[in-house]
Amino acid sequence: MEKLVSSRRIYDGRVINLRVDQVELPDGSLHQREIVEHPGAVAILPILDDGRILLIRQYRHAVGETLLEIPAGTLAEGEEPIECARRELLEETGYTAESICELFKCYLAPGYSSERIHIYRASKLRMTGSRRDADEYIELEPVTIHDAESMIRKRQIQDAKTIAGLTFYLWTRGSG
């Protein structure tokens, strides 16, 4: 365990905040911890009726690349993760899901970020046509299970939540 000695706020932003804590370890030594505060997020593995997985392709300014990912987004204040999953799926893809269930949740970068992401599987999808996302330019890319496997093996998918969600799904699918 680490005992908090002092905390300095550096930045309060639109999505993330930054603070620097000083902590004391059991041996009495003092260490600095740079902490990104994040409200939490959801990601959705959308399974189309024909078994294909609906991926999205979008430019990511933070890494300077266009990435292939599962749909995802940040929790709004007071929003339940499952409601956020339905909202982000609709906004980013135009689909609603009759069936949605949590696969797992995890911390993305627990060395410095408080962000926890809930990962859902969504199925029985229906296209509403009302896709909308003012802040993002997103291309839909449905891929077969076979293609998804191959894209992971060929390192064409480079996003951690997408690799974790897809490999978890591929690996548990056989065992119900």
Added chain:
Amino acid sequence: MEKLVSSRRIYDGRVINLRVDQVELPDGSLHQREIVEHPGAVAILPILDDGRILLIRQYRHAVGETLLEIPAGTLAEGEEPIECARRELLEETGYTAESICELFKCYLAPGYSSERIHIYRASKLRMTGSRRDADEYIELEPVTIHDAESMIRKRQIQDAKTIAGLTFYLWTRGSG
């Protein structure tokens, strides 16, 4: 694509920096992007000679919990990822690896962080006894493949790189 309009530096730290960029989308609209700059990281899936996987348990101040993870660490300046993997494996577990190969690399939180992590499988492990890590309190926890599977299913493993690395390994193991 997004065109950079302006960039404001907020913080230059020990592990991470923070900047806020203003970007212009193709439709001319302006958006703010909060970006955590990170030097990159490695994680290692250490496979003991008896087939068990060596996990570590450590307290993570950013999330306020003790997590079960694969060994990992941040790239030092100019350090090759594979050298960093050998160094972190030794520092955190006391083991050296005769065989080490990259499984995949990925971005952990490309919505706001530049961090890319290289994930290695390490085998033919030899205990040197010279474990050392001044900054961290780490317990070693070797688990069987069966236990690792069960810990993911029971949500006892909550770290994204660990879930991605383990499920990738479990899923590709059968197919060579």
